[in-house]
Amino acid sequence: MKYNEIQLLPLDKVSMQAMQDKIDNLAKPVKGLGRLEELADHLAGIYRTTAFDLRPRKCLVFAADNGVVHEGVSASPQKITAIQAVNMMNNHTTVAVLAKAFDCALQVYDVGIKADLHSPLVKVHKIRYETGDMLKEPAMTISEAEEALQYGFDMGMQAFDEGNQVIATGELGMGNTTAASAIIAALLGKSGQQVVGRGSNISDKRLAHKIEVVNASLQRAGLDNKEGNQDPLKVLSEVGALELGAMAGAMLAAGARHKPVLLDGFLSYSAALLANTIQPGLTNYMIPTHRSKEQGSKIVLDALELNPYIDINMCVGEGSGAMLLLPWLDGVKAILTNMNTLQEMNFNFIP
Ligand SMILES: O=C(O)c1ccc[n+]([C@@H]2O[C@H](COP(=O)([O-])O)[C@@H](O)[C@H]2O)c1
Numbered sequence: 001m002k003y004n005e006i007q008l009l010p011l012d013k014v015s016m017q018a019m020q021d022k023i024d025n026l027a028k029p030v031k032g033l034g035r036l037e038e039l040a041d042h043l044a045g046i047y048r049t050t051a052f053d054l055r056p057r058k059c060l061v062f063a064a065d066n067g068v069v070h071e072g073v074s075a076s077p078q079k080i081t082a083i084q085a086v087n088m089m090n091n092h093t094t095v096a097v098l099a100k101a102f103d104c105a106l107q108v109y110d111v112g113i114k115a116d117l118h119s120p121l122v123k124v125h126k127i128r129y130e131t132g133d134m135l136k137e138p139a140m141t142i143s144e145a146e147e148a149l150q151y152g153f154d155m156g157m158q159a160f161d162e163g164n165q166v167i168a169t170g171e172l173g174m175g176n177t178t179a180a181s182a183i184i185a186a187l188l189g190k191s192g193q194q195v196v197g198r199g200s201n202i203s204d205k206r207l208a209h210k211i212e213v214v215n216a217s218l219q220r221a222g223l224d225n226k227e228g229n230q231d232p233l234k235v236l237s238e239v240g241a242l243e244l245g246a247m248a249g250a251m252l253a254a255g256a257r258h259k260p261v262l263l264d265g266f267l268s269y270s271a272a273l274l275a276n277t278i279q280p281g282l283t284n285y286m287i288p289t290h291r292s293k294e295q296g297s298k299i300v301l302d303a304l305e306l307n308p309y310i311d312i313n314m315c316v317g318e319g320s321g322a323m324l325l326l327p328w329l330d331g332v333k334a335i336l337t338n339m340n341t342l343q344e345m346n347f348n349f350i351p
């Protein structure tokens with residue numbers, strides 16, 4: 001199936017109401033579970049039933065290098081992408097240890113790291129060795145952008161074929177907060193000043209330079225339009241990133257299969273915006289997990305109308321924030337499976 005030919009259903013309101021009725025009937029104060037109830041209702045709307053499983057699950061991490069890193073926009077040396085990709089499959093990075101702690105499978109996909117990795121554990125589908133430097137040239141061709149989206153979609157579909165009930169999306173790529181900022185600015189008609197943040201912790205001086213690089217790249221590509229731009233392929237090819245395109249593709253697979261996808265941080269928000277521009281309504285299938293500390297997070301989350309559950313100033317990336325919502329998912333399942341009802345306990349409330 002092509003990533004842009006999916007049949008999206010709206011959330012199932014009947015199952016959502018059935019879930020809320022079920023929760024209201026449990027032996028606890030009405031609405032006592034707060035936003036956990038919102039999460040349960042959302043899941044029922046996605047799965048179209050109140051009887052769903054939230055295991056097994058898999059985190060898909062797309063990794064690639066970004067040519068724009070050569071403009072001095074990141075605090076991190078480029079080689080970290082290649083090193084951490086292997087380190088991740090050896091279970092030592094943030095997302096890897098959290099995935100293990102919360103029982104989630106993990107797979108790293110190399111869609112454009114600027115090195116040949118020596119690990120059989122990383123799945124390699126190299127679209128190119130790093131993107132072009134967006135300040136000087138398009139980050140990738142339109143056909144490379146389509147390949148990134150299609151590959152991410154195919155890997156998402158494969159994850160569901162394997163039996164996974166939930167997927168999470170992560171990424172790895174030095175310099176990719178610059179690409180994500182440019183994608184968000186281009187699609188929403190914002191300026192670099194409004195969306196650029198410190199990424200992997202850059203200084204004030206580098207931040208000012210990063211803002212200039214984003215603004216100049218948008219101008220070079222003719223994407224500095226105050227009304228925003230509605231052509232996601234042009235935006236991805238001009239100022240995007242391979243790992244962010246693939247991430248968007250995996251999100252589209254969740255929509256195609258009517259299963260939830262857990263977002264992560266800032267990079268995932270830019271991919272979500274791309275995916276939702278390709279397929280309006282896709283945000284219904286996205287579970288916002290945590291609010292990244294990255295400064296542009298508010299603008300893009302507001303545009304997507306997503307309100308993350310966790311807000312603890314994290315900004316590691318990799319899918320690590322998404323992993324923190326897994327205990328919440330297990331909590332929802334346990335509540336639905338093991339709690340008593342008001343009738344069973346013979347409790348009557350007088351509001
Ligand atoms: O998840 C986030 O919100 C997040 C925010 C800032 C940085 N990161 C991670 O840091 C890397 C990009 O940072 P930078 O400064 O090189 O653009 C990339 O590998 C991301 O996984 C992640």
Ligand SMILES: Cc1cc2nc[nH]c2cc1C
Pocket residue numbers: 076080084171172173200316317318
């Ligand atoms: C060490 C390190 C790990 C990362 N994981 C995701 N982005 C990262 C950036 C750095 C610098």
